[in-house]
Amino acid sequence: MSQQQRHTLGGYGKTADHEVDWSQVGETLTMLALAIAQIDTSLHEGNQSINKLTSSFTAMADNSQKLVQLAAAHKDDLPQKTGEIASELQQEIQQAIIAFQFYDRLTQRLEHVGDSLERMGHLIGNAEQRYKAGAWNSLQQHIKSNYTMEAERIMFEHIMAGHSVAEALEIYRHHFDKQAQDTFGTNDDIEFF
Structure with missing residues (x-):
């Protein structure tokens, strides 16, 4: 699915005379569209928070590196405890960066889930393809490749x-x-x- 096709799955909705035109396919597509929208909004909100945290941790990492270098360059002028604190701070920041990597993995997975749900919705919505085993196999192979x-x-x-x-x-x-x-x-x- 090209980037242009992302977020094009729509719900089934109502007919022009406002009576519900109910079908399993339409209900499935509506629920898939809702799930995709929820995943996308959660990712967007999470990315805003993580971007701020990333910026803060980058600044802290830079400052802790400066402290370590300062402590190493001026061993005789600074108390030994200052260098130890700077080293501990740097180790804690490294642990936080690993946690960020796990968050990044989580967002990648959720993006793949959203993409897979949308692809499945388009397949279900396509009356010519929905019952073809080859189309479902192709979707499954795409999901597995991610x-x-x-x-x-x-x-x-x-x-x-x-x-x-x-x-x-x-x-x-x-x-x-x-x-x-x-x-x-x-x-x-x-x-x-």
Whole structure:
């Protein structure tokens, strides 16, 4: 789906004479449009907050680096405690940056979910394509191609194989926890801000 087609899914609505023209497809499309709008507004609001936090942490990181350099350059003139505090501050900022990376991963996932829901809505809304297995397979392959973590791909495969959400989530958590223990969860491809 091109960028121009984003956010073009609309609800089914009412007929001209204001009577409800009810169908499962129309109701599904309306609910998908609502879910997409909620995801998009949540992402927008979250990004506004995270942008301010990013700016603040960048300034703090710069200042803590200056303190570390100052403490190193003037060991005899500054109390040792000043250098220790600056080093601790820098470590805490590094931990905060890792948390920002997890937030960034979350927003990427939500963007992919919104995109996938919208693509599915367009497929359901297309009477010629909605019953074609090839169109659904193409959608599923597109969704799978957006996953950057092995745990997500494994969860996808389990859901597609007919397992319950609970089973897929248990497998996902097992693989995600194992990966987090092995690599602290930071080796995935993350587009950071």
